[in-house]
Amino acid sequence: MSVLDSKVPKGPIKDKWTTYKDKIDLVNPANKRHIDIIVVGTGLAGGSAAATLAELGYNVKAFAYQDSPRRAHSIAAQGGINAAKNYMGDGDSTYRLFYDTVKGGDYRSREANVYRLAEVSANIIDQCVAQGVPFARDYGGLLDNRSFGGVLVSRTFYAKGQTGQQLLLGAYSALNRQIARGKIEMFNRHEMLDVVKVDGKARGIIARNLITGEIERHSAHAVVVASGGYGNVYFLSTNAMGSNATAAWKIHKKGAFFANPCYTQIHPTCIPRSGDYQSKLTLMSESLRNDGRIWVPKNMDDVMAIREGRKKPIELSEEERDYYLERRYPAFGNLVPRDVASRAAKERCDAGYGVNATGEAVYLDFASAIERYGKEQAKIQGVSGASKEKITQLGEAVMEAKYGNLFQMYEKIVDENPYKTPMMIYPATHYTMGGVWVDYNLMTTVPGLYCIGEANFSDHGANRLGASALMQGLADGYFVLPYTIGDYLADDIRTGSISTETKEFDEAEKEVKDRIDFFMSNSGTKSVDHFHKRLGKVMWDKVGMARNEKELKEAMAEIKAIREEFWKEVKVPGSANEMNLELEKAGRVADFLELGELFAKDALIREESCGGHFREESVELEGEQKGEAKRNDTDYAFVSAWEYKGEPADAVLHKEQLEFKDIELKQRSYK
Amino acid sequence: MNLTLKIWRQKGPRDKGKMVEYKVSDISEHMSFLEMMDVLNEQLVNSGEEPVAFDHDCREGICGMCSMYINGEAHGPDRGVATCQLHMRMFNDGDTITIEPFRAKAFPVIKDLVVDRTSFERIQQAGGYISVNTSGNTQDANALPISKHAADEAMDAAACIGCGACVASCKNSSAMLFVGAKVSQYALLPQGQVEAADRVKNMVTQMDLEGFGNCTNTGACEVECPKGISLENIARMNRELVKASLVKF
Numbered sequence: 001m002s003v004l005d006s007k008v009p010k011g012p013i014k015d016k017w018t019t020y021k022d023k024i025d026l027v028n029p030a031n032k033r034h035i036d037i038i039v040v041g042t043g044l045a046g047g048s049a050a051a052t053l054a055e056l057g058y059n060v061k062a063f064a065y066q067d068s069p070r071r072a073h074s075i076a077a078q079g080g081i082n083a084a085k086n087y088m089g090d091g092d093s094t095y096r097l098f099y100d101t102v103k104g105g106d107y108r109s110r111e112a113n114v115y116r117l118a119e120v121s122a123n124i125i126d127q128c129v130a131q132g133v134p135f136a137r138d139y140g141g142l143l144d145n146r147s148f149g150g151v152l153v154s155r156t157f158y159a160k161g162q163t164g165q166q167l168l169l170g171a172y173s174a175l176n177r178q179i180a181r182g183k184i185e186m187f188n189r190h191e192m193l194d195v196v197k198v199d200g201k202a203r204g205i206i207a208r209n210l211i212t213g214e215i216e217r218h219s220a221h222a223v224v225v226a227s228g229g230y231g232n233v234y235f236l237s238t239n240a241m242g243s244n245a246t247a248a249w250k251i252h253k254k255g256a257f258f259a260n261p262c263y264t265q266i267h268p269t270c271i272p273r274s275g276d277y278q279s280k281l282t283l284m285s286e287s288l289r290n291d292g293r294i295w296v297p298k299n300m301d302d303v304m305a306i307r308e309g310r311k312k313p314i315e316l317s318e319e320e321r322d323y324y325l326e327r328r329y330p331a332f333g334n335l336v337p338r339d340v341a342s343r344a345a346k347e348r349c350d351a352g353y354g355v356n357a358t359g360e361a362v363y364l365d366f367a368s369a370i371e372r373y374g375k376e377q378a379k380i381q382g383v384s385g386a387s388k389e390k391i392t393q394l395g396e397a398v399m400e401a402k403y404g405n406l407f408q409m410y411e412k413i414v415d416e417n418p419y420k421t422p423m424m425i426y427p428a429t430h431y432t433m434g435g436v437w438v439d440y441n442l443m444t445t446v447p448g449l450y451c452i453g454e455a456n457f458s459d460h461g462a463n464r465l466g467a468s469a470l471m472q473g474l475a476d477g478y479f480v481l482p483y484t485i486g487d488y489l490a491d492d493i494r495t496g497s498i499s500t501e502t503k504e505f506d507e508a509e510k511e512v513k514d515r516i517d518f519f520m521s522n523s524g525t526k527s528v529d530h531f532h533k534r535l536g537k538v539m540w541d542k543v544g545m546a547r548n549e550k551e552l553k554e555a556m557a558e559i560k561a562i563r564e565e566f567w568k569e570v571k572v573p574g575s576a577n578e579m580n581l582e583l584e585k586a587g588r589v590a591d592f593l594e595l596g597e598l599f600a601k602d603a604l605i606r607e608e609s610c611g612g613h614f615r616e617e618s619v620e621l622e623g624e625q626k627g628e629a630k631r632n633d634t635d636y637a638f639v640s641a642w643e644y645k646g647e648p649a650d651a652v653l654h655k656e657q658l659e660f661k662d663i664e665l666k667q668r669s670y671k
Numbered sequence: 672m673n674l675t676l677k678i679w680r681q682k683g684p685r686d687k688g689k690m691v692e693y694k695v696s697d698i699s700e701h702m703s704f705l706e707m708m709d710v711l712n713e714q715l716v717n718s719g720e721e722p723v724a725f726d727h728d729c730r731e732g733i734c735g736m737c738s739m740y741i742n743g744e745a746h747g748p749d750r751g752v753a754t755c756q757l758h759m760r761m762f763n764d765g766d767t768i769t770i771e772p773f774r775a776k777a778f779p780v781i782k783d784l785v786v787d788r789t790s791f792e793r794i795q796q797a798g799g800y801i802s803v804n805t806s807g808n809t810q811d812a813n814a815l816p817i818s819k820h821a822a823d824e825a826m827d828a829a830a831c832i833g834c835g836a837c838v839a840s841c842k843n844s845s846a847m848l849f850v851g852a853k854v855s856q857y858a859l860l861p862q863g864q865v866e867a868a869d870r871v872k873n874m875v876t877q878m879d880l881e882g883f884g885n886c887t888n889t890g891a892c893e894v895e896c897p898k899g900i901s902l903e904n905i906a907r908m909n910r911e912l913v914k915a916s917l918v919k920f
Contacts, residue, residue, distance in 0.1 A: 128812075132856065134822050578682075578683060579781060
């Protein structure tokens with residue numbers, strides 16, 4: 001087994017990034033004009049990277065599969081963005097954000113990367129405010145903060161329930177400014193279908209114009225992949241319908257190692273599924289857990305009565321409710337990290353206490369928050385002896401100001417009023433911590449090929465804390481990659497422009513075209529979605545919230561069988577030389593069918609429970625933590641980085657040993 | 672429920688296009704409108720026909736990609752939602768539903784229900800930004816207090832998802848609600864003041880160049896907007912434009 005070089009700079013953790021920046025090679029402004037960079041994906045990470053690289057003077061070509069960068073799925077992030085500003089004066093600091101993130105990630109992330117993330121977090125807020133991002137403010141005109149799961153301070157900045165939208169539109173505005181200056185050439189409705197390597201270095205991509213079907217060659221001195229996560233491997237997830245792993249998987253097949261695919265975040269607060277036709281799941285922001293209390297009935301009789309519609313949840317008294325998170329985790333209560341909250345919901349539902357017809361739902365109840373805020377408002381507004389109705393009315397107004405759009409979304413989907421009756425929620429796939437392996441410079445194992453944002457693996461370990469995805473995306477794009485990529489490109493100032501008329505481009509293009517030709521000429525009988533749904537079911541049932549050896553082995557075999565059938569039986573209508581949405585899906589699902597198997601294999605070799613990865617064989621057997629996940633630091637404190645060798649089952653494992661010098665490894669206790 | 676769908680089919684930008692009738696059955700009232708479209712498309716693929724092309728992505732009402740004109744209304748009969756959040760409980764068994772693309776000169780049809788909205792992109796590129804580089808050396812975020820009211824109002828304007836329903840609903844195909852929302856967001860914030868005059872002039876000029884019509888205050892855009900963007904934003908844009916015409920550099 002080879003040793004991966006993480007290229008983490010030497011020295012104390014507090015100084016690493018500063019020292020690194022002082023010592024790297026720079027490219028002078030005149031030379032930047034002669035260097036081209038391709039950025040694939042224009043969400044928070046890709047959009048902010050493209051804008052910053054263009055500001056620095058590089059020529060950027062940016063690619064998005066949607067009709068505009070503003071549609072990237074970063075836009076759907078609701079709750080907020082973390083930053084160690086300590087505006088609340090509640091004891092926050094760079095170290096504390098670093099500590100919380102490493103602990104929240106269950107000690108499976110790389111310390112140096114996380115520290116850097118915490119360090120630049122404060123700059124992100126300054127930058128966004130300067131760009132005109134309308135963050136929430138208090139009456140004194142200063143920025144407001146809320147708290148999120150897994151931490152004991154308030155460090156989350158937000159813009160109503162649309163923080164992702166506002167941050168993305170901020171990055172989009174920076175992008176537009178550079179497009180107008182001609183420094184970014186924007187390719188909307190284009191999909192990257194392969195990376196091109198010349199002399200071992202990434203030098204371009206093959207992309208399909210999704211309107212005309214034309215296959216295009218694009219060259220550059222470096223390629224940045226910012227294509228997001230692979231949650232849609234489950235078919236149902238909170239990802240966008242088009243979110244896919246194709247760019248990440250293609251670079252994996254060309255030599256980029258894929259790290260920790262089994263680390264997936266199942267988010268605790270999503271709207272439960274309602275039927276087989278379901279196409280996606282909708283998240284209800286975790287910020288709701290600030291004000292919502294999660295419960296199921298204590299007695300099975302009440303469960304049955306509720307399911308059959310004989311009883312309403314609001315009719316149950318406090319004594320008849322089981323606030324299971326508050327019961328099991330008194331210190332953190334409803335604000336335990338996502339993985340813990342999700343498994344606790346599954347535990348109650350598996351035990352039969354689920355509150356809807358499918359038995360897969362728990363309540364998220366805002367009644368006590370409405371009362372609390374109502375009383376507070378009554379005092380502020382000087383309403384003495386306010387009636388219960390008045391208090392409820394005042395409290396609901398506060399809730400509306402805080403979460404109005406979420407409550408509206410819930411009501412539109414479920415047709416119930418969450419101000420009056422508790423929401424029903426259930427966990428759903430939301431985010432993938434795993435991804436393409438990168439070193440401290442965010443470079444993959446292929447020289448000149450970078451990977452940023454959710455698409456890489458580096459910062460969240462085995463579990464991501466709420467409001468940290470936006471932080472990482474923007475940190476990578478605005479503040480990290482623009483430095484690190486310069487160090488690499490400093491050697492390229494004499495290279496000149498890269499030709500696309502070479503055998504490397506010929507070969508890559510042929511491969512892409514052959515695959516498209518196959519899809520168009522295959523005489524199968526089953527739709528792409530048919531296979532995607534089957535893959536998703538195997539993933540959810542056997543590689544979902546709880547995993548065991550037997551089922552993981554079965555999953556690997558089943559996914560392989562579905563894949564083989566896919567290549568025989570898939571049917572793609574229409575033609576290749578036009579807009580063809582089925583063809584786009586076919587390529588993406590083909591890649592998911594490989595990734596899913598590697599995912600299961602990774603889960604199989606990791607015989608410990610950590611973060612989002614829960615192995616039923618690895619739990620605490622006694623003591624206060626009985627039944628909780630049991631990590632194994634002696635044998636598994638490493639990153640699994642997989643090298644592609646043909647079939648996913650043949651992938652070769654490389655281990656990056658994780659060292660914790662600044663944080664003591666402890667069992668994560670939220671009790 | 673069982674439904675009859677009349678859908679605009681158009682093979683490409685140069686094709687004339689026509690309405691085609693389809694039947695779908697066993698549609699659940701809990702389905703979203705796009706899930707109903709998925710059912711139709713699965714049906715079409717299985718019978719060897721080409722599925723209906725339509726834009727969609729996040730399916731939670733925030734990306735702004737979906738864009739259908741349903742029974743004569745942008746995003747259909749419900750209020751405050753994009754097509755992806757429209758649910759079948761808004762319809763009845765036996766209904767005939769007409770589905771067309773967003774129509775405007777500046778939104779040419781690409782295929783079936785998919786339209787080209789890059790005119791919106793060019794308007795944003797003309798001035799929808801604050802010229803600040805990513806240096807990491809900007810002043811502390813709290814150095815400049817902004818009144819809560821201004822921040823909230825800016826947020827309301829910034830909530831626009833760029834779907835184009837305002838244009839599709841307007842008899843003049845005006846994009847003034849879309850442009851007004853962006854102009855307002857920055858006009859309400861101190862950070863936006865420095866470039867305010869240039870911004871509004873450049874964005875409005877580009878809007879006119881793209882072939883969008885003018886506003887005649889019918890208010891259809893506000894009614895159909897899935898995010899409730901207010902007409903006040905158009906008024907504010909006009910005010911900004913007048914102000915800009917008085918500024919001499």
